Amino acid sequence: MHAKPSATPKGGGILRQPTSVWATAFAAVVAFMGIGLVDPILPAIAKNLDASPSQVSLLFTSYFLITAVAMLVTGWVSSRIGGKRTLLIGLALVVAFAALAGTSGTVGQLVGFRAGWGLGNALFVATALAVIVGAASGGAESAIILYEAALGIGISLGPLAGALLGDMNWRFPFFGTAALMAVGFLLIGTLLKPTPKPAEKTRLSAPIRALAHGGLSTTAFTALFYNYAFFTILAFTPFVLGMSAHGIGLVFFGWGVMVALASVFGAPMLQRRIGTVRVMYLALALLIVFQFGLAFLGHGGIIACTVLSGIPIGLNNTAFTEAAMEVSDSPRPVASAGYNFVRWMGGALAPFIATKLAEEVDAKLPYVVGAACCAVAIGILAVRRRHLAPLERVDLDHAFQDAPAAA
Structure with missing residues (x-):
């Protein structure tokens, strides 16, 4: 089975995109803002x-659990009503449930409304990636980088x-998100042309089969364990920092800037220098180091x-998304749905388990478990590396394309 080509054609610039792509990217920024939006106010919500803290952490758990399960139906829905309508339905649900969350x-009502928010987010996010890849100039690689840029900017803001x-x-913050998503709804409604329905309708079982x-x-499954570590940091650390909402917000703004730049x-x-799989190894190893730092260093550390x-986290977000898009022989929306169903389970499990471990055992333990999950992810990559051989072929193609022309 061969990987899909992802080379960026010469002359295709990542910033030279149709207006419809920028409208979708803006809405994606706002959608990803919803992930870290509650971070600075978790202590205030608890109070x-x-x-x-473990009850408040269910804001993440309900959001990502519903997002993960809903990923299984996004392709089924979009293949029947089209990508644009699916985006608009997703945005409308986010607007409604974000406003209701406010x-x-x-806390039970808030958790329930976040679950509805997660449903809308799943419909939007999974379809947005497919729409951006389909409409962007410069090939799939440029489109994925643009999508990850939206993710990084959203997570930082x-x-x-x-x-x-x-x-x-x-x-x-909940009312603010609803207002921004309403703007995204209007932009996509007016600037994105109706997307054609696929020749074949996606079966409900397609993501699982993929x-x-x-x-x-x-x-x-490597991404599942990586995401557990990722969301241990995102959902549990606000309680460890012991800072005001402004302080927590600034710390995670700096974190989000690092995510975006990486x-x-x-x-x-x-x-291009060392290959996608080696980037995963490197990033997971670095994340282990930082998890132990969070567990055992003082406040400044x-x-x-x-x-x-x-x-x-930024390195892995791009590497894993490209890997999922390139390594599978399934259509990209189907591969994305199956991949996201599994990986978002890590985001659903980590917040509640991490806060429970801290409440009942020790505040250092969540990060130790996060580091162990990164080690498991490295083990999966090592044991099953032969399945990722197509990625190495794509990396080799890129190396030849980037090499200076022979004299």
């Missing part, structure tokens, strides 16, 4: 709704927006390790 009177709005009232491919399943600039450069952990 105002009289909830424990009206919550109990989310905590900052959460801190600025949450400092006034913990409800305001995971039978050795390369895609290897990528997905995703857009670091990962492509390293992939925790802040530094939180910010710097954005570097391996």
